[in-house]
Amino acid sequence: MVIEGGPGTWKSVMAVNLLVNLINEGLTALYVSKNSAPRNVYASKLKGTMKKTQIDNLFKGSGSFYESEKNEFDVLIIDEAHRLNEKSGLFSNLGENQIKEVIHSSKFTLFFIDENQKVTLKDIGSIDLIKKYANELNAEFAQGKLSSQFRCDxxxxxxxxxxxxxxxxxxxxxxxxxxxxxxxxxxxxxxxxxxxxxxxxxxxxxxxxxxxxxxxxxxxxxxxxxxxxxxxxxxxxxxxxxxxxxxxxxxxxxxxxxxxxxxxxxxxxxxxxxxxxxxxxxxxxxxxxxxxxxxxxxxxxxxxxxxxxxxxxxxxxxxxxxxxxxxxxxxxxxxxxxxxxxxxxxxxxxxxxxxxxxxxxxxxxxxxxxxxxxxxxx
Missing domain, CATH: 3.40.50 (Rossmann fold)
Structure with missing residues (x-):
């Protein structure tokens, strides 16, 4: 499923709250993003009495799934999906395509995306490409949009x-x-x-x-x-x-x-x-x-x-x-x-x-x- 939303539509807020709720339902869910900054901040905010490793393991980089088994996870929540890259690894030489890999690795993959926030030449995340790999992997495809504005007053x-x-x-x-x-x-x-x-x-x-x-x-x-x-x-x-x-x-x-x-x-x-x-x-x-x-x-x-x-x-x-x-x-x-x-x-x-x-x-x-x-x- 793809959820479109511009700046301030609380894509990340929804993503983290979904993570918490899905885990409370007993599902194996992860929050995934290309950028480490939001992962580190959200993980830090969620740490309380839990062990650091328990929380950190819920937040993964987008290049973590090129060796994953099919449907290894129940849900992968992909935040800032426009920032996904083709290849993974320090030298961009691992895996085939991050979009394909996260769809393959999970029973349900949720992409939060704003195509106007691509900020590097490597950013390939797009709705069309997600559709392409969903079809290739015989996955059902759904789409939604966040329109309410919570930032920018x-x-x-x-x-x-x-x-x-x-x-x-x-x-x-x-x-x-x-x-x-x-x-x-x-x-x-x-x-x-x-x-x-x-x-x-x-x-x-x-x-x-x-x-x-x-x-x-x-x-x-x-x-x-x-x-x-x-x-x-x-x-x-x-x-x-x-x-x-x-x-x-x-x-x-x-x-x-x-x-x-x-x-x-x-x-x-x-x-x-x-x-x-x-x-x-x-x-x-x-x-x-x-x-x-x-x-x-x-x-x-x-x-x-x-x-x-x-x-x-x-x-x-x-x-x-x-x-x-x-x-x-x-x-x-x-x-x-x-x-x-x-x-x-x-x-x-x-x-x-x-x-x-x-x-x-x-x-x-x-x-x-x-x-x-x-x-x-x-």
Missing amino acids: GSDAYIAWLDDVLQIRKTANANNRGVDYDFRVYDDPNDMLREIEELNKKNNKARMLAGYCWEWPKNGRSNTLHKDIQIPEHHFQISWNLSDSIWAIEQDSVSEAGCIHTSQGLEFDYVGVIIGPDLLYQDNQVKTDYTKRAKTDQSLKGIKTMAKEDPAKAQALADQIIRNTYRTLMTRGQKGCFIFCTDPELNGYFRERLNRSVVYQDLSPRQGEVAAEERREY
Whole structure:
């Protein structure tokens, strides 16, 4: 079964609650995701009096099933199914196809998916491909959709507005970003960090995020004095998250920045997003530049080789991934999203779109009545 749902439709919440309920029914069920960050956070939250290994064994990576027996499990719950890869293993040389493998391994496989959140060249998860392997393995296929919005202050308007602003797709929400969602554009990243730190004091649910445009070296990753992200013109510096496992819920990690790989599948109350030089504004267009991505980021691994063979295809794929990445980062906040762009022109563009939306929303009831009356007269 495939369940579609955009950001904030509580796919992961449903997935974890299903896991608990299925286990209580005596079924052998696992939560599966490509990204380790949500697995580690959910496992940490569920640990109480149970042994660590008992909980950890319920959360598996998507590359764990290439040697599994047919119908070895009762239920596999695949979260972030759009992130599934073809091959498994450290060198991507194991198994045949992760979608096929999880269907083969379980009597019932449930996929939660948002095809607009593919953020690497290896991400192959799609509804069409799931259907293909379901048919190949003689599995019954069903499909559903989550439409209620629980993040972004319960507003689909913000997500539609963001799609329009990022020029992912034209929507009817060119100016309407929702009434209550707190979206801000900062000219100084230091101010944005201070606000995130202040908001985090309430309940430890505010975090800094950044596009993967700064190197993330293995050496010194646990050194708090090493600042990976540096923006000299603003005297700003911050480290990438020091803990890969539970950075999202560690009390002291508010002054570190997470990337797409450590935040996708998770949610916070507020996020401060540093938009790097891979996204820019030129000639009245939002554009992308994949050459500005850090070498340590594996999301676009192989894009240069592809560009030599088919430049147009490489540019189109990289463009989609970069826009999807920022869309995903900018929808992690349940109550608000703050941004700072390293490209001043892009910062100005976001501010203009924000101001346009504020003017659009600030019509008083009386002004709205007058406008409606004018339309009727016209």
